[in-house]
Each structure stands twice: as structure tokens, then as C-alpha cells.
Amino acid sequence: MKSKDVKELMREELAQKFNSALESGDAEQVAQAFADMADNIQQEVLERAKDAAAVEQMDAAALAARGLRQITSEEKKYYEAVIAAMKTETPKQALANLDVTMPKTIIEDVFDSLKAEHKLLSVIDFNNTTYVTEWILNKNGKQKAKWGDITAEFEKELSGEFEKLDMVMFSLTAFMPIAKSMLDLGPTWLDSYVRQVLQDALYVGLEEGIVCGTGVKMPIGMMKDITAAHADGEAYPDKTAIKVTAFTPEVYGGLIGKMAVSRNNRPRAVGEVIMVVNPVDYWQKVMPATTIQRPDGTYANNVLPYPTEVIQSEEVPSGKAVLGIAKQYFCGIGTGKDGVIEYDDSYKFLQRERVYAGHLYGNGKPKDNNSFLVLDISELQPAAYLVYTAAAGAAASPTAYMAEGVAAYTGEPEIIEKEVEKKTWTESELNGMTVVQIEGLAAYMKYTVEGSNKPEKIASFLAAQTAAGNN
Numbered sequence: 001m002k003s004k005d006v007k008e009l010m011r012e013e014l015a016q017k018f019n020s021a022l023e024s025g026d027a028e029q030v031a032q033a034f035a036d037m038a039d040n041i042q043q044e045v046l047e048r049a050k051d052a053a054a055v056e057q058m059d060a061a062a063l064a065a066r067g068l069r070q071i072t073s074e075e076k077k078y079y080e081a082v083i084a085a086m087k088t089e090t091p092k093q094a095l096a097n098l099d100v101t102m103p104k105t106i107i108e109d110v111f112d113s114l115k116a117e118h119k120l121l122s123v124i125d126f127n128n129t130t131y132v133t134e135w136i137l138n139k140n141g142k143q144k145a146k147w148g149d150i151t152a153e154f155e156k157e158l159s160g161e162f163e164k165l166d167m168v169m170f171s172l173t174a175f176m177p178i179a180k181s182m183l184d185l186g187p188t189w190l191d192s193y194v195r196q197v198l199q200d201a202l203y204v205g206l207e208e209g210i211v212c213g214t215g216v217k218m219p220i221g222m223m224k225d226i227t228a229a230h231a232d233g234e235a236y237p238d239k240t241a242i243k244v245t246a247f248t249p250e251v252y253g254g255l256i257g258k259m260a261v262s263r264n265n266r267p268r269a270v271g272e273v274i275m276v277v278n279p280v281d282y283w284q285k286v287m288p289a290t291t292i293q294r295p296d297g298t299y300a301n302n303v304l305p306y307p308t309e310v311i312q313s314e315e316v317p318s319g320k321a322v323l324g325i326a327k328q329y330f331c332g333i334g335t336g337k338d339g340v341i342e343y344d345d346s347y348k349f350l351q352r353e354r355v356y357a358g359h360l361y362g363n364g365k366p367k368d369n370n371s372f373l374v375l376d377i378s379e380l381q382p383a384a385y386l387v388y389t390a391a392a393g394a395a396a397s398p399t400a401y402m403a404e405g406v407a408a409y410t411g412e413p414e415i416i417e418k419e420v421e422k423k424t425w426t427e428s429e430l431n432g433m434t435v436v437q438i439e440g441l442a443a444y445m446k447y448t449v450e451g452s453n454k455p456e457k458i459a460s461f462l463a464a465q466t467a468a469g470n471n
Contacts, residue, residue, distance in 0.1 A: 014040055035175045035355060038197045042182055045193045068192050074103045079187035082341060086183055091354060092343035104128075106191070107335055110198050118203055119311050120210065123274055123326035129334035129362065172333070174201035174358040176341070194341070198358055202333060209364055210331060211276060211315035211322065212238075219364030222276070222322050222329055222372040226365065241320060241376035247289055247383075249305040255373055256306055259325055263368035272307040276322040279312040281377060286310065286321065288382035294437065295444025303383070319378035328371030331364035423470045430458045445470075 014037040021033035071079070078100050085094035108128055115122040176197050182190060209219035214235035220226060224236035244251060262268050277286050290310075291301050302310050309326075316322060341358050366372055423445075430438055435454050438461060442449040447464035451457040 031175055034201070035177055037200060038175055039177045041196050041200070042177060042179065042193055045189055045196075046179075046181060046185075068188055069109065071188055071191050072103065072105060075106060075191060076187045078103055078106075079190050083183050083187065083190060086178060086343075086354065086356070087180070091356075095342050095356075102335060102341070106195065107198075110195050110202065111333075113195070113199055114202060118207075119309070120207060120274075120276065120313060121203070121331075123309065123311070124210065124329040124331060125327050125367075127330070127332040129332040172201060172205045172360045172362065174198055174360070176356045176358060178354060178356055194358070198360070201358070202360065206331065206333070206364075207313060208315050210329060211313055212317070213364070215365075219331060219362070220366065222324055222366055223316075223320075223374050224366075225369065227369045239372075239374040241374045243376040243379070245379050246381050247304055252305040255323060255375075258373060259323075259370055261370055263370060270325060272309060272326075274322075274324055274326045275304075275308050275310045276313050276316055276324075277310065277377070278316045278318055278320070279314065281316070281318060281321065282310065282312050285377050285380045289377075289380045290383060292383050294440045296440045298440075319376065321375040321377050322372055323375055324366075324372030328367045329364070330367055331362065333360055333362035335360055424465060425461070427458060427462060430461060 014033070017033050017036070021029040081098055081100045082095070085091055085098060088094045111126070111128045115126065174197050176194065178190075178193075182193060206219075209221060211221050212223045213219040213221035215224065216233065216235050220236055223238050225239045226236060228237045230236055242255065244255070256270055256273060259273070260268055260270050275286070287301065290303050291299055292303050293299055302308070308323075341356050343354065343356055425441070431454075433441070435457060438454070438457050439449065442457075442461055442464070445465070445468070447461060447468070449457050449460040449464060451460050
């Protein structure tokens with residue numbers, strides 16, 4: 001039996017091969033790569049089944065330990081019908097004539113697993129649309145109530161606040177080679193295989209669409225400009241990347257401020273945001289820019305001026321990052337009403353086994369163009385404790401600061417950036433720290449601070465600072 005690490009490595013390699021096939025645009029290459037990935041999952045399921053007793057006698061805990069779940073009576077009835085159809089001489093016709101449909105609970109379980117295992121899918125507005133063919137999308141979030149009579153003008157304005165999204169516009173096909181030995185294992189093991197294949201298909205296909213989808217036979221990604229002019233059938237263009245060299249409060253606040261305006265120019269509150277970045281760029285750019293050393297010598301990671309969840313994704317191009325409001329991206333995936341599995345003979349691969357296809361339908365797009373920004377982080381600098389000193393004269397304007405980040409300024413007054421040993425902190429600066437940071441700083445400065453809450457600790461710190469002569 002292969003070790004867990006070897007299995008994970010093999011699965012990652014096959015998923016990467018599938019990604020490469022998708023980028024090539026060759027349909028046969030895509031189908032073959034996916035069939036290989038699914039066949040590997042099938043072999044894992046068969047291997048697990050060898051060491052298991054009859055699943056009917058296992059409780060939920062025993063099933064979970066083997067990567068299985070307790071299927072419902074409706075699911076069991078469905079899988080028994082599917083197995084019977086697959087064992088016939090004419091599976092294509094037999095599956096087409098099934099008198100039972102795939103229960104919604106199967107896809108619901110796939111969705112739950114996807115959200116649990118993949119952070120990006122758990123934070124966006126990700127919906128299981130089941131059999132729904134159209135989805136009404138609120139483009140502006142909260143709607144302002146109307147006082148007085150409902151006029152034709154108001155009705156026209158209100159109608160523009162919503163968008164009808166075609167949920168069967170794009171299809172995602174998961175190929176499933178199924179051996180006779182798999183069918184002989186029964187409904188519970190077949191359920192495990194089907195759910196894992198659909199889960200892998202959804203994640204690999206959806207991540208690309210959500211991040212950088214072109215809108216052509218796939219969702220529109222976060223990186224796309226949905227207001228830019230383009231012809232039908234053409235890809236949406238990328239947004240212009242905003243160059244960022246440091247994540248200072250002024251720069252970061254300016255970026256989030258751009259997202260605090262809805263598509264109809266109404267202000268909106270912005271809660272926690274996400275930053276999606278390529279894994280290599282995370283370690284080489286973002287991690288050094290968001291990691292600081294505390295006075296006690298320990299490090300704090302992902303330190304940003306505003307609550308931000310950093311998510312790594314291979315789909316983000318090198319040198320770029322996506323900053324946005326996660327819930328402002330809608331994605332919905334569902335199945336056809338007649339079920340999801342059918343016999344497929346469109347590609348001649350894996351001749352030793354019958355191949356089936358699972359068809360899923362869906363769509364996705366940003367709810368408005370202001371919800372996501374594309375950043376150019378190619379010259380992002382590591383974090384440092386900085387103190388700015390200015391020559392005599394007025395300080396640089398916030399507008400100039402936003403335009404330049406922390407780059408050198410020209411003209412008068414001259415702003416010089418340099419690192420110095422900081423010895424004094426103001427009450428405002430201390431208010432911007434956490435209690436743990438204040439206590440760590442006090443320990444570093446050899447101050448004794450007292451108090452049961454933050455204001456008391458700040459007052460104690462300032463008193464100690466004055467007593468030490470650091471004013």
C-alpha cells in the first residue's frame with residue numbers, strides 16, 4: 001500500500017498535469033489528463049476497500065475513518081440504479097432511461113467538502129444552485145428604501161439594481177473511468193469515488209475561473225474589468241494593475257477606499273478583505289512585506305494595516321496580487337435536473353474501462369467592478385520600522401504620498417526615509433498596537449507597565465517613558 005505522502009504527491013502531479021492541459025486548450029489532452037486523475041482516485045478507493053469489512057455494518061465513525069460517509073436511503077436507491085445501468089450491455093441508454101435522479105444531498109456534500117478544504121471557495125459568495133437555471137443577482141448590495149409613491153422612474157431605477165445570471169451558460173465536465181470491480185463494491189464506495197472526482201474537478205476548474213476567468217466558456221474572474229468595452233465572444237480585459245511598493249496605512253487605506261464605493265457611487269462599509277497571491281510571490285514578496293520582528297525577538301506574520309486574509313493561488317500571475325471584498329464575488333454551480341452521470345464515448349481513452357461523464361453547470365462574476373483591485377507587487381519592499389524626517393516647510397500631501405507610496409519625493413520639502421532606533425512612542429501610536437505588542441515593547445524598553453486593560457497599560461507605558469527621560 002502506498003504511503004499517504006506518496007498518494008498526495010501523485011494527486012498533486014496529476015492535478016498539475018490537468019492544469020497544463022487546460023492551459024493548452026486541447027480538448028483531447030484535457031479529457032485524457034482528467035481521466036488519468038480520476039483513474040488514480042479510483043485506484044485509491046479500490047485499495048481502501050480491500051482492507052474494509054462490509055460497509056453496511058459500519059457506523060458513521062468507522063465509515064469516516066475510511067473516507068466514506070453514511071449514505072441516505074435516497075442516495076442508496078440512486079446509486080443502486082446507476083450500478084445496475086452501468087452493468088448492462090447498453091449503459092448509455094440505460095442511464096438515459098433512469099427513473100431516479102441524483103439526490104441534491106450528494107452535490108451538497110461536495111460543496112461542504114470544497115468549502116472546508118479550500119479557503120478561496122469558503123470566503124466568496126459560493127452557492128449550490130442545484131436545478132436553478134437563472135439566478136437574480138443584486139448588483140449594489142443594500143438597497144435604499146423609497147419614501148412616497150412608487151413612480152415609473154423609481155421602477156426603472158430599481159430594475160437596474162438587479163441582474164439575471166444564466167446558470168447553465170457554462171458547463172464543467174468531469175470524466176470518470178469506472179471499472180467493474182468498482183461497481184461490485186456497492187453504493188457507498190461508488191459514492192466516495194463520484195464525490196471525490198466531482199470535488200477535484202470543481203476546484204481545479206473553478207479556481208481558474210474565479211481568479212482570472214476570461215468570460216469565454218468560463219466565469220469572469222476577479223482580475224477582469226467588467227465595465228470595459230468588448231465584443232461578444234471576446235475575453236474581458238485585465239484591470240490595470242496598481243503599483244504598490246509598501247503596505248503602509250496610507251497606501252493600504254487608499255486602496256481599500258477605492259473599494260468603499262459601490263458601482264452606483266454609493267459609499268459602503270468594507271469589512272475584512274482578502275489578498276490572493278501566487279505562492280512564490282507570497283514567500284518572496286508578501287511575506288517579507290508583512291512580517292515584523294517584535295521587540296521580544298519573535299515575529300508576527302501577515303501584519304497589514306487592515307484585517308486581511310491572505311490566500312495563495314497558483315492562478316494569480318507572477319508579480320500580481322488581487323485585493324478585494326470576498327463576498328462581492330458570486331459563483332454558483334449546479335446539476336441538470338435529469339442527473340449528473342452519463343455514459344461518454346466522445347474520447348477513446350482508457351480502453352480497458354467504460355468512461356462516464358459528470359456534467360455540472362454554472363457561472364460566476366464580480367458583483368461590481370470596484371470590489372476587486374489588481375496590484376503590481378513586483379517591487380514590493382520588505383517591512384521595516386521607519387521614521388520620516390522632513391526639511392523645514394509643509395509636509396508632503398496625502399495625495400502625493402498615495403501616488404508615490406514610500407518612494408523618494410522630489411521638490412521641497414525633501415522627505416528622507418531612514419531607519420533609526422526609535423525610543424519614544426505617542427499615545428496615538430500605542431493605541432494602534434495590540435496589548436501584546438505594547439507589553440512586548442515595554443519589555444524591550446525595560447519598562448514596567450501595569451493595568452488590567454489597554455488604556456491603563458498605555459498610561460503606564462507613557463509614565464514609564466517620561467520617567468526614563470525619553471520624551
